[in-house]
Amino acid sequence: MMRSRPENRRLVQATTLFLASVGVFAWAVSALVTSDEARGLLWPNDINLWLATLLGGTAEVNAAGVRTPSVTLLPVFLSVFSISGVAIAAAWFRCRRLGQPQRNLRIANALMTSSYALLIGSAWWLVWLVGSIGAAGVLQFAAGVLPLWLMLSIAFVVWVWLDALLFVPTSGPDVAQLSGRTAFSLMVMFAAAWAAVSFWMNYRLYENLLIPHGDSAMYEEHLWNVWHGKGFRSYLDQGLFLGEHIQVIHLLLLPLHMLWPSHLLLEMAESAALASCSIPIYCIAKRHSKDATAAAMVGIAWLFFFPMHFLDIAIDQKTFRPIVLGLPFLFWLIDLVERGRFGLAALCLVLALSAKEDMALITFPLMLVMGMLALRRRRKIVKSGEEQSGEPRRPLETDRKAEWWCFGMAAFSVLYLLAVVLVVIPAFRAGAAVHYSRYFGDLGRSPRELIQTTITHPAKVLTQIFSLRTLLYGVTFLGPLAFLPLRRVFLLAAGVLTFVMLSLIQLGDGSLPPIPYHHFHAPLLPVLFWAAAVALSRFRNGSAASAALLVLLCCLFTSLPASTTPLGLTFWSTESPFSRTALYTLSDRAMLERAAMVNRVVEQIPPSARVASTDYIHTRLTHCERSYDYSGYVRAVNNYQKGVPPDTDYIVIDTGHRYSEIRRPEDVPELQADDPEWRLLPDTTNGHFLVLERRK
Structure with missing residues (x-):
């Protein structure tokens, strides 16, 4: 009697495990949909009822008159199994050109991997259980991490089967690989569509009189007052705006504002600025991955990255922040320094700093990191003698120039920040400390008090930095990027000062963490995507596109419960205060x-x-x-x-x-x-x- 081949046995084992994991996942989904406590963390009740109906459940009215879902295990199992069956059949057909042993092994590996992801995703109730029996901080962490936990698990399962479907190792051309021009054009189309949707949302908020003046429309007042001879100011407060921030980048819009004196001009500029960041992301990713398809997918992932969405429209409907106009220049700064274009890089640095003095908290460590990379690269060239071997990858003089330039710009950033915070802004405030010192609560209400607390009570500061809330921030930023930036930890050091500042911010009653629902995290995002783009260089033989696809899917799926744009389920609700009918199309x-x-x-x-x-x-x-x-x-x-x-x-x-x-x-x-x-x-x-x- 012939013994079965190893790949056949593995396929049978993987199929058995997959069926069991689908059953466990179906139970977890049915429990989630019917859980009063957990489902509110993911999406509004009407969306939950719609999902329950989609999975074969029904809506019942409880004693309080509220419609609640009723879901049984079998229809959920059949729904999940049917979707999985289609994916398996498509992947099996796509791998038909491979030999039977290789095809069986490939499908078995996909089944095993997706089974583990389904089982991990099914353990959401353990996260919620631990949070519910823990302290308030533990519960807040569990509530914040639960949507990411679930969506990342689902994204990983989808990626496994799309990877098996698209990236098949054959001798012929791979349909998943696009030409550079096609990939770039496709990404630009996505960016243009995102900018159009973004501007439509801002336009509707403006027309519906839902945009606040303070921290939003007052910046248009700056432009109006400047070209009408009233100075760079808003009449919210006495004096020039320079007593609030050294934030002048929106003055670049002055010529256009003279032709179209409207707040909507600023909204259009912000939407275009955010969408345009896809282009330098593409350039950086393509240079490091040597793969246009992977670069385009990372560029599109930026558009789906939900922490970026709140830079466009914050949780309180503040729609315009000049710091956003500086993000493209920060991205281009990274790209130009890597290419050795230091003249243009200096211009981008100045423009980025003009967006807000907070940018110096990024440009200082960023220039240090890039300078140290150039130093390490030069030492490696000298040690290996590549410069004398005939064709060095990068001239030694370029790296030496990069070192001096980056270290010089790091020093400039520090001096600029100190001068602005300690001298310039107080000079416009009659000597008073910068107003945002109070954002740090009991740690101090001025730079001097903050430094004093750090020196005299370091444990107080460290406790807040190394907290569950800080861990939640880390997961929030890295999870949608499939934790890919962690493969380039040294590059992430460029964001350490900004991340520490975010960890120390204390606003309101603490019921809603300020990150990522406002604008404070804006300077950190270019560092995250830079690290993710450079990390693609770790993948070879076409796997960079596969890794980029995982990032894209994670950004897409984590947007479903978190984003308030059309990518998020909340937008399509009829009950949420952040839905389209509450803010944009107005049913009231x-x-x-x-x-x-x-x-x-x-x-x-x-x-x-x-x-x-x-x-x-x-x-x-x-x-x-x-x-x-x-x-x-x-x-x-x-x-x-x-x-x-x-x-x-x-x-x-x-x-x-x-x-x-x-x-x-x-x-x-x-x-x-x-x-x-x-x-x-x-x-x-x-x-x-x-x-x-x-x-x-």
């Missing part, structure tokens, strides 16, 4: 009517007037003579007193925005005096806005 009739009344308000305010207004409507009044803030904040422009500056001509109150405490004329403090100096103009907006005029 009152919010639609409020947005339609904006022009009626603007028509009542003369351009020569000095107007104080609440947020949101404030974004449409920045082209007046002066545009003050009307809120509970005390401002320097009013000598830190409540009310409005004495030269104010009009007050405009948005009664429908989320933070409004004034809903009716009776709630307006200026109308409560016995002899008020303000009069309420006739209502033309159905009560959505109140317009007050100072009596003559």
Whole structure:
């Protein structure tokens, strides 16, 4: 009796394990879909009900009148098995040209690998169980890591079968390999589509009057005031904006703004800037991987990377930050230094630093790392004698020049940061410390206090750095990149200062970590993608494209529960406050009517007037003579007193925005005096806005 071949036995074992793992995964999915606690971490309830129905379940109404899913194991198992069967059949057909032993072994390996991934993904309940019985910090970590855990497991399974389907070792051409021009063109098409969708979302928020003035539309006010001779300022506060940040990069848009004086110009520029980062990513990845297909996939992965999405539209709908305009220059800085183009690199460095002084926290260690790489490369050339062998890979003089240039720019970055934080910004603040020192909570409220705490209470600082929240940040940034940057740990050292700063930031009540839902992590992203792109050089014989495909899939799948763009399931919900109907297409009739009344308000305010207004409507009044803030904040422009500056001509109150405490004329403090100096103009907006005029 003939004994079965090893590859056949392995195929049978792999099939058995795969069937068992599919059963375990089907149980885990059904438990997740029906778990009241866990499913809210992934997607809204209506999306969960839709998924339950898709998996063969039903929706039931509980005693509280809430629709909840009911899912049994068998239909989920059949659904997962059917999808898996299609993948297996396609891979089997694709490998038909291989010999039977090689084909069986290839399919068996894919089955075994995907089985392990399904079993790991099925262990989500262990993560949640450990978190639920632990302290609050453990629970927060478990809640943050659970969506990534699940999505990365699914992405890995999909990658296993796409890899088996696309990257088949044959003597003929591989259909997965594209020409350089085709790969680049495909990536540019994705970037253009992303920029168009991004601008549409920002445009709809603006039209729906949902973009705040502070930290968003006030930057357009800077441009308007500059070319109207009022200085580089917003009237939110006294003095020039340089007392807040040395952040002037948006002044590059001034010529265009004179042709199209609109906040939407800035939104379009930001969308284009983020999308354009795909191009230097492609250049870096192609140079290191020698594979255009892999480079294009990493470039597209940038567009799917959900921490980047919050740079475009933050969790609080702040849509424009000038620091984003500096990201392309930071990417190009890396690319140009690697190519030895130091003149253009110096220009990119200056432009990156002009985006915000925070950029120096990246450019300093980045230049150190790149200088040390050049030094190591030169020493290796000298030691091996490659320079005298005839054809060195890189001239020795270029590396020597790179060393001096990089170390010089690192020193420049340090001096620039110290000068800005300790001298320049305080000079515009009458000697006061930079305002964002208070972001670090009890660690200190000024640079001096922060340094003092670090020296006198180092354990207090180290405890916050080496915490579960910091670990969650690391997983959040590295998980969507399939942890590929860890293959180039030395390059990641370029982001250590920024990452430590992110770990120390304390905002609000701590219920929602600031990372990656705001903009603080922006300078770190080029370092992460640089490390991922360089890591592709570790893969040979066409495997770089396979590794890049894994990165692309991880970015795509982790966006499903985390992103608020159309890539995320939340966008398609009808219940979430971040859905398309809540923010972009507006299903609420009152919010639609409020947005339609904006022009009626603007028509009542003369351009020569000095107007104080609440947020949101404030974004449409920045082209007046002066545009003050009307809120509970005390401002320097009013000598830190409540009310409005004495030269104010009009007050405009948005009664429908989320933070409004004034809903009716009776709630307006200026109308409560016995002899008020303000009069309420006739209502033309159905009560959505109140317009007050100072009596003559």
